[in-house]
Amino acid sequence: MTRVRDPIHDYIDLTPLEVRLVDTPAYQRLRWIRQLGPTNLVYPGANHTRHEHCMGTCHVVGRIADSIGLDSHDKQLASVAGLLHDLGHSPFSHLGDEVAGLEDHVIRTTKLVSDAEISDILSEEGIDSKEINEIIQGAHKLGPLVSGDLDGDRLDYLVRDAHYTGVSTGVDAGRLITTMAMVDENLVVHQGGLPAVEALLTARFAMYPTVYFHSFVRGAELMLARAANSAISSNKFTYDDFATFTDHKFLSELDRAGGFPQKTVKDFENRRIVKSAVSITKKQAEDSGLNRSSKEEYENSIAAKLGLDASDIYVDLPPLSVVLGLKVKILKDNDEVVLARDLSRLVSGLYEAQFDHWRGRVYGPSGIEDEVSSEASKVLGL
Numbered sequence: 392m393t394r395v396r397d398p399i400h401d402y403i404d405l406t407p408l409e410v411r412l413v414d415t416p417a418y419q420r421l422r423w424i425r426q427l428g429p430t431n432l433v434y435p436g437a438n439h440t441r442h443e444h445c446m447g448t449c450h451v452v453g454r455i456a457d458s459i460g461l462d463s464h465d466k467q468l469a470s471v472a473g474l475l476h477d478l479g480h481s482p483f484s485h486l487g488d489e490v491a492g493l494e495d496h497v498i499r500t501t502k503l504v505s506d507a508e509i510s511d512i513l514s515e516e517g518i519d520s521k522e523i524n525e526i527i528q529g530a531h532k533l534g535p536l537v538s539g540d541l542d543g544d545r546l547d548y549l550v551r552d553a554h555y556t557g558v559s560t561g562v563d564a565g566r567l568i569t570t571m572a573m574v575d576e577n578l579v580v581h582q583g584g585l586p587a588v589e590a591l592l593t594a595r596f597a598m599y600p601t602v603y604f605h606s607f608v609r610g611a612e613l614m615l616a617r618a619a620n621s622a623i624s625s626n627k628f629t630y631d632d633f634a635t636f637t638d639h640k641f642l643s644e645l646d647r648a649g650g651f652p653q654k655t656v657k658d659f660e661n662r663r664i665v666k667s668a669v670s671i672t673k674k675q676a677e678d679s680g681l682n683r684s685s686k687e688e689y690e691n692s693i694a695a696k697l698g699l700d701a702s703d704i705y706v707d708l709p710p711l712s713v714v715l716g717l718k719v720k721i722l723k724d725n726d727e728v729v730l731a732r733d734l735s736r737l738v739s740g741l742y743e744a745q746f747d748h749w750r751g752r753v754y755g756p757s758g759i760e761d762e763v764s765s766e767a768s769k770v771l772g773l
Contacts, residue, residue, distance in 0.1 A: 423637035489616030
């Protein structure tokens with residue numbers, strides 16, 4: 392074993408196979424990808440990376456494997472999947488989600504795992520890269536440990552993100568893990584662990600508006616995404632290039648591209664971020680019939696009314712997707728498996744309230760928020 396000191400889990404023990412995988416270029420790239428993208432513009436301590444998160448996920452998955460009684464082979468399979476599960480992330484982690492035409496990061500991850508270097512290392516240990524990819528995609532009996540409602544990935548990133556942003560949570564990961572079991576290929580929690588489930592889901596619920604969808608951070612992401620789309624459409628670099636960039640390489644390439652991408656990166660580096668002028672609730676979006684596919688049309692119309700270039704206005708309408716984790720299953724004392732929200736009013740309330748913090752927004756240049764708000768409200772029918 393190789394022992395690594397981690398601020399969240401204390402010591403993480405890596406097997407010789409895991410050390411070989413960590414030393415590959417595909418994995419080392421994760422040292423230069425911030426876990427929370429540009430969140431350090433708001434929370435200065437949020438400089439942790441995908442590298443340490445993936446090690447942490449590997450460690451947590453191993454603890455879960457021990458708790459539910461997996462044999463050494465299955466434990467190694469699940470731990471390796473946890474270690475490699477984020478290889479395909481773009482610069483600034485989820486920035487790729489906003490780049491039109493870029494394949495999903497999970498697909499890119501599976502391609503990297505299948506590439507010769509990693510695939511050969513796995514093969515030498517009697518492991519099929521296809522099986523690792525199935526676990527990462529949740530299409531395997533061990534999938535719930537890495538890609539489920541209460542997996543090693545989420546147990547690591549929630550605690551790690553809270554630590555580095557300074558947000559207090561009452562998450563008891565140790566209690567959760569020791570009360571886990573595997574029933575019919577479902578990762579469940581014994582009924583005695585329900586309070587720990589409630590604490591975890593409450594913390595996640597609070598982290599979304601506080602950190603993950605902070606309006607200032609979201610504005611910075613939209614700026615970088617528009618600059619990336621502009622550079623790609625101008626043939627300054629390709630989708631494949633972008634997907635392999637680190638954070639600093641991406642910023643450097645935007646600077647080299649000149650024009651709008653260069654201006655954007657200069658503004659980003661000097662924290663001149665577009666300002667949120669309009670906040671839209673889920674009900675407002677539905678009542679006004681707002682459509683994500685019409686964002687460009689909205690932006691052009693608002694900009695024209697204000698005499699601005701369309702690139703100065705950003706309309707953000709995030710997808711309305713069910714928050715993962717709110718389908719956690721509980722193993723009752725009579726061995727019946729039920730959803731946590733069927734036993735807990737708190738979890739049921741979180742499930743019902745999951746869209747309460749959803750916000751669409753309109754961003755524009757600093758100093759004219761009132762003008763942007765007025766025209767945007769008219770265009771969007773708010």
